[in-house]
Amino acid sequence: MQHYTFDCIYLQIDMDTIEVSNLNRQFLFRQSHVGQSKAKVARDAVLRFRPHISITPYHANVKDSDFNVNFFKQFNVVLNGLDNLDARRHVNRLCLAAEVPLVESGTTGFLGQVTVHVKGKTECYECQPKPAPKTYPVCTITSTPSKFVHCIVWAKDLLFAKLFGDKNQENDLNVRSNDSCSSSENKNNVFERSDDEDWEQYGRRIYDHVFGYNIELALSDEETWKNRTKPRPMYSRDVLPDKMTQQNGNADKTDDLSPASAMASLGLKNPQDIWCLMENTRVFLEALKLFFTSRKKEIGNLSFDKDDQLAVEFVTAAANIRAASFNIPLHSLFEAKGIAGNIVHAVATTNAIVAGLIVIEAIKVLKKDGCYRMTYCLEHPSKKMLLMPVEPFEPNKSCCVCSQTPLSLEINTHRSKLRDFVEKIVKAKLGMNSPLIMCGLALLYEVGDDLEKDMIENYTANLEKVLSELPSPVTGGTMLTVEDLQQEFTCNIYIKHREEFDEEKEPDEMVLSGWTQAPPEKKDDKTSIGNGASTSKSLPTEPMYAQKDTEVKEISDGTASPGKKRKLPEFSEGCTLDQSNDADETMNHKKIQKLDDDDDDLVMLDHWGKDTCKKQRSQ
Template sequence: MASEEQLSSIKRARVLMVGAGGIGCELLKTLALSGFQDIHIIDMDTIEVSNLNRQFLFRRSHVGLSKAKVARDAVLRFRPNISITPYHSNVKESHFNVDFFKEFDVVLNGLDNLDARRHVNRLCLAADVPLVESGTTGFLGQVTVHLKGKTECYECQPKPAPKTYPVCTITSTPSKFIHCIVWAKDLLFAKLFGDKDQENDLNVRSNDTGNSSEHSADVFEYRKDEDIEQYGRRIYDHVFGHNIEVALSNEETWKNRNKPRPIYSKDVLPVKMTEENGNTEKDCATGDVSVMAFLSLKNPQDIWSLAENTRVFLEALRLFFSKRRKDIGNLTFDKDDQLAVEFVTAAANIRASSFAIPLHSLFEAKGIAGNIVHAVATTNAIVAGLIVIEAIKVLKKDNNNYRMTYCLEHPSRKLLLMPVEPYEPNKSCYVCSETPLSLEVNTHHSKLRDFVEKIVKGKLGMNFAVIMQGTSILYEVGEDLEEDMVAIYAANLEKALSELPSPVTSGTVLTVEDLQQEFSCSINIKHREGFDEEKEPNGMVLSGWVEAPVYKDNNKPIGNGESTSNTFPSEEKDVEIQEMSEGTETVTGKKRKLSKVDENRNQKKPEKLDVDDEDDELIISDDWESLTKKKRV
């Protein structure tokens, strides 16, 4: 039974929940039933049909509505006397700043992406508000507690880089469906709908044709004298037909491989779709922009034929140009963008057909493209309960009893939950310990834009960045900037680092701040001439963010890396869990605490699940091929 003091602290507490999906629905219900009376929820998503099998606060009539608002209304029906404030917004919006976070006694995360997690972590540090993190993937899950200066922050350990594949395999010799997905997502989709000036293998192929007038110009340029289907067929014939023929001309490549076959649209669809289907513009003018709906492809788990994939490819391209033309040039693949998933699925399947690779359904292709599997409601419920338990401890300031708890499968040791005492802050963490970072970069060739996109945004997760060398501001983002300063900073983006008004060369120290996060870090610049294109595709190596292993009495290190993998310690293979980021090195000699349960059972801390459940999709594993094979069996 809870004491009067504990009940009083629960009733007085102001709680901020971030995420109202799989974990969030369970969490809001559990908070309400536990006596919490002032709850705020931030979630930018709307309800989808696929959410309904486990996000129990939602019904089919709610599809398309705000998750945060519907969750509030559902809970108020059985707890009408409490206050729940929903925000149908992105937690990264500027009004959710440090002052906003200071209004709360504890923040509870149920997010599904690394970027938002890092953002909330930094706001909690700046506001000095406790954060309870969580995640699930299938039957596995975890809850971790983060208190400024007392425990490690969410970013104290580097996150593993996503698995990459050799460029030559992706562009020339795919052998697995995932190779086709990467090609469709990172090359074709990016070329058609992202930055058209980017250089990739698709451009190289278009210039590999000697005197052929048909292919001498940029194939990807949309001509005024053609309709959208003509343009789509020209793209189709180029990437699935002409490019394959060019590849086949190098006979050495195919001595020990099965040769691919060129595919041309006229051989698959001899009749134009507009003649076959009538006025597609009119038919797709209402409702969601979805090819499946128009072509009556109802089941996402069906595997489409080559003809169906071709229809989806052409129709998806047409819809992008007719319905979302203003976005073309700035789009990146998003697993939650139905039209993007349909296009990538069709393109990957057509390429797979060319290389005699088994075709996959849209459901499977979406999983591969986003490294996702579906959540389990029971795990979400368990994790939500653990979050509330830790939140109550935080409110009681019960410092000695905080636990990071892992849900795991360990039948031989009869463990379903493994509690571990929180770890100390990592003294090498650039976020909470302000340790300088080091960046190797060719200062003569790399532009400030590369630094902003690849490092400041991509690696450091900053949104409203200011970059300074000493007192000189090289770049700044803000709504209140004067027009002349905006022009100056825009011009700086196109300059090489060494050509900036305050030149950035070897030995320069840059200070990078995020005004919204109230977070800053220092970066030591080291000039380097060349980089390995396969291993260092960014042309930059950021280091200094290092792993701090755990040591037990026998001085054997226990890793504390975060991973998207679902690998946990087992009796058969008691492996060390060590995940290092690019350019880092191990730091030794740092002791950390382990719980009594852990010591008694001589177990290691399992890997954390990094990008986890907020609704129906979770990042889990790079080896989707093996997972899907097991499912099929």
């Protein structure tokens, strides 16, 4: 985040240090900077070509309480280059409270966007509810996978979690782990290793249980397979008859100095190779053994991490064995890692384009130009354009952040605890960090450093109570007030009691509503842009250049999580930058010139220049 004024004082906040993987696109950093603070190195690099400006770097989390509304009030504009929704929402709220314009940005691979948010004039960053990360129905993951991603989700969220994560966490693999109707499954818990088993025997038993016995059990439900290809049960003795140690002399050696890797101990080198079923089986058994021998201390606390090589090896192998069983094509470790970690490889060009667009919008804010554009980088040209400027939307009147519209929450007030409400609604959905919850005048919950001991005990006890049994009972018809003092954000939530929820569609047993898409609005004769995230909304006017159904993915967390799709109604009109501040805005609107249709290269619009429009070619 940076601050820019014409007398050139910048502040930048970043909590990260420089990694090797940043160097391909974060041009201010060099190999020698790896490990150092991004904010500090960026400051030094900029000072080398602008020695007379003042820059204050903060190597800190932007959510720290020091960065409060008063801190934000110093600035003329805030530029966001964050990679997660949480921090973005936080900055949005502080900018609204401090009434400072926000230039927000994001990239994912070839996609990118820059949007401008000015309180009262344009929508805020949260006017459009952000999409939840893609989830899959439990039964698809546990019983009827049809894509490789289903096998990956099974391998990392169920099997990996079951073997190496918190044993007390509910896990759908529990369902069948206690079953004792198979000859090999007459123990209480098949996931427990018995004293007389070596690691390979244990690994093979897990293998046979999850890839063999569980599949046979699933096959017995004939109804499921009427219109589906039946999976094939897999047993390790059929795939790998010999003991690993006989085939692979060094399988028992673990080198404590180098991080454990099943690929390394099995001599598998290329992560882009697709392993055969036997190789996957060997990696599965070896990775399992390595976790229990060289990573013993972490067992019970592990969750899948894309940067943990052994975890990626285990998940790749397990997903591939399951894929083979369900007739789904196998994938390389490189591909599996990308899917499991939601990785979209960063493209330097996209980042550079987006950085340039951020500066252009920031200059407009500083000049009080008023002619802001949200610009989207498209993956495929639409009418030969890869950059699509759109006039900003008006604030969404039902946005609970900038319009403070009350929300309503359907919840079972006899079953859900205050803790569920705090975690799943207040923190996860509303993005509050330090919430305070009130029911009328009664304070039910509060977070803060200066709380008395008895208050903390009180609130902790409240967290474990169901809503209807709180000191001030929360039932159908109650209006709760939720507030975050740091963000200066208050939200009223109307409670509706509901008995039953759909397990698949509403697993949280809570439905928050009221924060809806704004209907399409017509803004004079100017570009009229529907605010709907729905891809099915019809558009009010014919596009000049963009196709009606052009879909734009808005990147909300800088990862590959699916972005919101919006239809672009049409190109917005261009405008000049060098207009006087108070000139009639509409006078300065110029139509973007039609671009040369014969030109197939990357086309960039310079729609602020006097020449109305230029185009540039990519190399």
